[in-house]
Amino acid sequence: MKIKVCGLKYPENIEAVTALQPDYVGFIFYGKSPRYMAGLAADVLKSLPEEIKKTGVFVNESAENINSLIAKYGFEAIQLHGNESPEFCAEFKGKVIVLKAFGINEDFDFEQLKAYANNVDFFLFDTKTKKYGGSGKTFDWGILDQYTLDVPFFLSGGLGPENIEEVKNITHPQFYGVDLNSRFEIEPGLKNIEKLERAFAIIKQ
Numbered sequence: 001m002k003i004k005v006c007g008l009k010y011p012e013n014i015e016a017v018t019a020l021q022p023d024y025v026g027f028i029f030y031g032k033s034p035r036y037m038a039g040l041a042a043d044v045l046k047s048l049p050e051e052i053k054k055t056g057v058f059v060n061e062s063a064e065n066i067n068s069l070i071a072k073y074g075f076e077a078i079q080l081h082g083n084e085s086p087e088f089c090a091e092f093k094g095k096v097i098v099l100k101a102f103g104i105n106e107d108f109d110f111e112q113l114k115a116y117a118n119n120v121d122f123f124l125f126d127t128k129t130k131k132y133g134g135s136g137k138t139f140d141w142g143i144l145d146q147y148t149l150d151v152p153f154f155l156s157g158g159l160g161p162e163n164i165e166e167v168k169n170i171t172h173p174q175f176y177g178v179d180l181n182s183r184f185e186i187e188p189g190l191k192n193i194e195k196l197e198r199a200f201a202i203i204k205q
């Protein structure tokens with residue numbers, strides 16, 4: 001199971017998180033988020049180990065801005081967290097790894113994902129809330145049985161020290177990785193390294 005840690009913004013903390021060797025790290029480019037990484041020097045990201053995929057997280061950002069931020073920070077992956085269309089995702093597929101996020105609730109229609117299947121590398125299933133991302137809330141993972149496409153997905157939304165063991169019971173064939181965020185924080189954007197370390201050990205057991 002792959003591990004993505006999302007919403008990093010402080011250089012020393014980024015270094016400590018990357019020392020745990022996650023597969024992906026996420027940086028939020030959304031002004032309304034308390035994890036917005038504005039002001040973080042590009043050098044901090046460019047000096048991270050090559051095997052850890054740096055992921056820019058965007059919400060309805062223009063293609064032009066995304067392209068210039070990819071160039072500036074050297075992102076290998078992007079996570080599109082807003083209402084981006086399949087055509088919008090296609091503009092980036094093959095240039096960077098594309099993760100398209102969807103907020104899931106009991107009414108979610110998995111049929112709509114068909115239109116994205118050729119245009120993204122991964123889906124990221126997060127909990128549907130009124131705000132974008134980082135809610136700390138889980139959704140009913142049982143609904144994932146309705147997902148039948150062959151695009152692998154990250155599970156997201158409220159994963160924390162208390163439920164990370166349970167995640168290992170998910171047997172869906174496309175379950176690729178977990179996305180860890182607010183339940184591993186001391187404050188928004190500042191990750192708790194001890195909690196992450198324990199979770200990594202459980203996941204990798």
Ligand SMILES: O=C(O)c1ccccc1NCC(=O)[C@H](O)[C@H](O)COP(=O)(O)O
Pocket residue numbers: 006007028030033034035057058059081101126132133134135136137156157158159179180181182183
């Ligand atoms: O975390 C944010 O502040 C955020 C804001 C806007 C778009 C995306 C954001 N987070 C990206 C994520 O993928 C989160 O990790 C995901 O929503 C799960 O977060 P959590 O419920 O805190 O585990």
